[in-house]
Amino acid sequence: MRSLLPSLDSPLSIAILGAGLMGRLLAVRLARDGHRVQLHEAGGPDAQGSAAHVAAAMLAPLAESAVTEPGVVRMGQHALARWPELLAQLAEPVYLQQEGTLILWHRQDAADAARLQHTLQRTQHAVQGLPALQALDGAGVAALEPAVAGRFHQGLYLPGEGQLDNRQLLAALGATLQQLGVDLHWHSARAPSDFSPGTKDQPDLVLDCRGLGARAHWRQLRGVRGEVVRLHAPGVTLQRPTRLVHPRYPIYIAPKQDHLFVIGATEIESDDLSPASVRSTLELLSAAYAVHPGFAEARILELATQCRPTLPDNLPAVRAAQPRVLEVNGLYRHGFMIAPALLDVVMELLQTGQSPLASRFDLSLQMAS
Structure with missing residues (x-):
C-alpha cells in the first residue's frame, strides 16, 4: 500500500x-x-x-448484527468509543445519546423475536466486549420505557448502544x-x-x-433504497431508539431532541429516488402507531427517500x-x-x-x- x-x-x-x-x-x-x-x-x-x-444515525452494533457480519459489529464498537472524541473537536455541539436500544414485539410475532434473540446471542459469543443483552418482561419494559407500559409484554434491551443527530x-x-x-x-x-x-x-x-x-x-456499487419519515410528536416521549419486530415491516424509531422522531424500515434493491410509495408510508406510520398511539397526532415534517452505496x-x-x-x-x-x-x-x-x-x-x- x-x-x-x-x-x-x-x-x-x-x-x-x-x-x-x-x-x-x-x-x-x-x-x-x-x-x-x-x-x-x-x-x-x-x-x-x-x-x-436522511439517515437515522443509530450507533447500534449488536442490533445491526442481525443483518451484518462480526467485522462490522467490531467497527460499531470502535465507533461508540470514538464518537465522543470526534464530536468534542467540532465547532458546534451535536446531540449524542447512549441509552441503549429497546426491541419490542407483539405476541403474534414472538417466533420472529426468538429467532432475532438467538442471532444476537450468537453475535455476543463471536464478538468480545459487547454488553450482555437483557430479556425483559412486561414490568421490565415498563420500567425502562414508561411510555409503552401495558402495550408490550416482552422485550430486549441492548445496553450501551446509541444515536446522534x-x-x-x-x-x-x-x-x-x-x-x-x-x-x-x-x-x-x-x-x-x-x-x-x-x-x-x-x-x-x-x-x-x-x-x-x-x-x-x-x-x-449499487443503490439500496430506504424511506424515512420525520415526525414532530409532542405527545410522545421515548428515551432511546426503539425497534419493532415484525415479519413484513420491522421498523426503528429514533427519538431526537424536542420530540422529533426519525422512523424508517424499508430496504429496497433499487436506486430509484422517486418519492416514497403509499404502501411504504402506511406501513411506517402504522407500525409507529402500534408502538405508541400518540403518533396519531404527530405532524409529518418530511418523507424522504435515499439510496445507500452498497457493494x-x-x-x-x-x-x-x-x-x-x-x-x-x-x-x-x-x-x-x-x-x-x-x-x-x-x-x-x-x-x-x-x-x-x-x-x-x-x-x-x-x-x-
Missing part, C-alpha cells in the same frame, strides 16, 4: 471528492493535521444529496471545515480522472468518498486502484455506525502504509497489483 500512497510525514495537498459523512470526517482530520485540503462536492453544503442527510453533525463538520480553512468547492462534481496526483500543480493525493457518485468508476457483499471497502488515489465506499446502511472506524483505518494507511485495524474489522483492502 505504501508504494501506491504518499506518506503524511510532511504536509500534503489533498483533494477529497464527496462531502457526505466520510468526506467531511476525513477533511476535518487531515486539515487539523496541517495538510492543505480541497473538498469537492456535487451538491451544496447542506449535503442533501448524500445518504447521511445526523444533520447537526453534518452542519458541525461543515462549520469546522470553514474554521480550519479547507478549500470548499460546492456544486463541483469531480472524479479521480480529473486529477493527475503527484504532478506539478496537482494534489499529492486524491481521496474518493463519493458513495453512489463513484458508480461509473467502481462498477460493483455486492454489503460490506465496506477501501481500495487503491491506482497510485495516489484511495477510495472509501460501500458503507451501506451502517454509515454513522462505522465511519469513525473507516476514518481511523484510512489514517493508519496514510501514516504507515498498513492498517492493523483493518484486520481487526475484517475490512477489505483492495490494492492494485
